[in-house]
Amino acid sequence: MRPMRLKLGDMFGWATILGIVALVASPVLVLAWSWRDPSGDVWAELWRTRLPGMISTTAILLIAVVGGTVVLGTSLAWLVSAFHFPGRRVVGWLLVTPLAIPGYIGGFVWLDTLSNVVGARGVRSLWLCALVLIVSLYPYVFLFARAAFADQGADTLAAARSLGLGSWGAFFQVSLPMARPAIAAGAALVAMETLTDIGTVRLFNVSTLSDGVMRVWFGTGDLGAATELASALTGAALLLIACERLLRRGGRQSRASAEKVMSPRTLTVFGNAVVLSVVVVVLTIAVVIPVARLINWSIESNRAGTALTVAGGIRHHAGNTLMLMAAATVTAIVIGTILALVVAHRGRLARLAGRVSTVGYAMPGPVVAVGAVVMLAAVDRRDVLPDSFLLVGSVIGLVYALVVRFIAVGYQGVEASLERVPQPAVESARVLGAGRMRTAFTIEVPAARFGILAATALLAVDITKELPITLLLRPFGVDTLSVWVWQATSESLWAQAAVPSLVMVFMGMFSVGLLLVALERGAELVS
Amino acid sequence: MTFAVEVQQVTCRLGERDVLHGVDLAVNAGELITLVGPSGCGKSTLLRVIAGLEEATSGKIVVGGVDVTAMPAEKRHVGLVFQSNALFGHLRVDKNIAFGLRHLPKQERRERVQEMLELVKLGNLSRRYPHQLSGGEQQRVALARALAPQPPVVLLDEPFGALDEVLREELGWEVKDILTKRNTAAILVTHDRHEAITLGDRVAVMQDGKVLQCDVPRVVYEQPITRFVADFLAVASYVPAETGEQKLVRPHQLEVIAGGPHTVMRVEFLGSTHRYTIRSHDGSTLVADLGPRNPLDAGDSCDVRVLKNS
């Protein structure tokens, strides 16, 4: 055995890791403490009644949504990467825009729209719920798969073709297996979003486990039992992450620098027509109809004068949303980057510790919200902060809770882009006399800057959409667009939710634009 | 005298595997040692241990007279050149070279960068970014960057491995020249035996985490201490010696005569010579290089003789 030599720098690094992880995981861990006194009777009743159904419903929904997003996201990514057709570049951007539409907004638009087609009874089905989730979540897979296809050299594909594989054969036997780890990473995000979704599944009467958590909590007032269920759910989610890691380990081929990027093939007129109609259908379902419907509702409610009266109006809400989004996004990306930098080069144990920081993402939002309240209130009660300042209900408290919920997005994004920084460059910096800090901030961060920017944009998208934490922890008078949407939709006043929804969607589009720029510049840098 | 680098009984365990066990190696000031061995023998690891990128499990490493065994990489003051991908892609060439010069005042730093650029003949490319350079140019920048802080030793880990053969040979000599000019010691890891023998002031041969032999090329070539070293460095044949042992002969030490107990198996045209692969009457294989005249063909019978004083 190598003698354990604990150096000052090492101790500092570990202290940073443990500090950050403790900070962001504690709200969840505080609640998990409820396991010390398990609610046996609640569990027994659940087993007898709803739990088996909830488990199977969750499993079916998960398989449907993950399967659907993988098929849709991967095939769209393949179309955009392997073929040349008019408007290819613009289509590549547009296909990411569904990210800007929160599931609960797309959900109520589609619920209302489809009711007119299949009736109120027909619309409340697991399959339509899955469909709505698929069209709102497929961009995660699309983004990852497209990046992976771009990474595959043209030579690999040419070699496959020369061995007698047609372009479909080459896709299934070469490109797809090589892109598998990236697709799995995208699918893992989709799985998380699906597992923790409450807004969309509620609309469609789909009783998933997350819905069950809220059912237990709100129905019996037993937060402890609800948390036990939620942490079981988190356990399942972590298992999923482990599976994803396993898949990712399979292949980590990267393009040798000299190899050419895959060159898209020109399509026939017929091919163009097919590709473009697929794209048009997807975009119509995912973006055009929801946005059109929202615009329609906005105009209607404006004309009818039934617009919900809210203090401060739309500019106040949009301003608050923007301010919170900026503060939480910057904080999350800074902490996520620091964590990823400290975890890198520290081996498996550090990685495992880093992974603990992502539990907030694997829990339903309302549970994280309450965990954060419990945490922050405990600090408040100790009077450590000056001048009777209270964290609960402060912007700091809210930003903290948002970071707890979403740091996974920042941390994993940065971690993935740090992994792509060539190791020899990092080691050269060390040997040239730069300590860990200087290496991190002058070499690793600049080299990974577009990946970090992309993670920032993804964070901004997520935080703009967030509801339960903002609802519970916002300071007095700081109402956001999502709170407004909630107030209207919880009374089924769909039309009155249209204006704030639209503003949210456009803010989301801006972040998606930023994401696309970051990804494009990053890709240029690599090639 | 002090060595530029001295490695004493260094062992290194990575994960479950002992990669180095008890390596001893000392490099004199200004000396270039080439380090060869089969892949996985630990040659790259040895460089990484010297540079401080891996920790030695035991043993001692001295660089420029200072015991650096317990120091982190950034304090060791060694130069390191990787095969590829080591330049800082977001920094210009001059900023790359200046990276290790932070301790110098601005003016001096600028002068040093200029000096380095001229040394590696890239004076006009200082404002380019790495991806705008050819592979050979990139490696020159890497060398300039490693040399800039004037370390007592530069470690080169297959620095020409990614280049084509002509460029590799040319750059090899140039690097040796530069090192000599700067009087900088170097350890150069290579998988190219020819490169090892031609460039090295001394050649170190490694196997299974140990340095088997380290000596001037001629000695290692002609008097390898083990059969492994002999076979690894160049083609070797073995003939019975008077003592009854097997004696090593290199291809140029054998003469082939038409007619005899052996059979020519194959004749290869090597340009300035022909290489004969001969099956001897006792079943062993002999290899001989002969001049441009080609008196024999495959299948002919022949005899061989060991040349004296060659």
Next chain:
Amino acid sequence: MSKFNFRSSKIGTSLIAATLLVGLAACGSSSEDSSTGEESGGQVTVYTGRHYGIETVFDEFTAETGIEVRFTTGSDPELRARLEAEGENTPADIIMTADAANIALSAEAGLLASIDSDVLTEAIPEDLRAADNSWFALSRRLRVIMTSSERVTDAPQTYAEVGDPKWKGKLCLRPSTHPYTQSLVAGLINTLGEDDTRTIVDSWVANDPLYINSDTDILKAIQAGDCDVALANSYYLGRLLSDDAEFPVNLTWPEQAGAGAHLNISAAAVTANAPNRSAAVALLEWLATKGQKSFSDANNEFPADPRVEPKAVLVGFGTFTADTKSVRELGRLNPQAVELLSAAGYE
């Protein structure tokens, strides 16, 4: 040290700047808080699970008394969890819920203060407030039988009749995740006992109901012909009738020969650790008296004080008896109701 690390200090600075930014944002908002608090008549802070039209009512109170009201909305259980976690530090003076069970759970958790106020006890009937006066109903909401005025002539008269097989495939109900459903079943357990309630719920489930998680959408589903019979809160019909007097849904007061229609309440209470207790009591008293009408009218509900005239559209629904005896028991029976609903396979 001779080599002062200039660059990393720059990074340090930017980190500090980022932290400051967040801090400043927080200060900005907290200074806003204090400025509102220092106006003439003081301030009262409300956590409210009821949010529809609440703002105009508070504005009215402020105009009359000079006491500022600041409030935050949310769901009842989450706000209760926050109140509980905050303990002595809570800024909340009043907690307001959209149903009876949640206010009772707050009382049970010791989060509420008993208020000894003649104004309140005089205005709010005994059945509609806690025995220890720790909470008070402010409005009444009734879960009633809704039928299509176009297709149904023989509307069910009791909750049990809703389970009549002739409504199979024609029934709309709210899912059991919603407190209104839970409270209704809790009320039935109180008046009929668990066995009879189970029989009723089973008969509902046997009718293969369409579950819709919104009373408004339930009524719209009747209009659209997706169902003929439904259970919904009275005020949703009031709201729709205010927009469209011809809305094709009839209201039937159930159980008029028995315990009366299921009654739920909107309730409010002063919190145990209220920082501005007197202002809180003032708001509560105002809501129970002068503010009764606008509080109830804002959401088309019946005032808690039966002497206060309800909104005209509600008067049109006719007179009725309500099950006032169950109100205090709804919180206690809620977990039992949830369990019963689960066991019956009610979605």
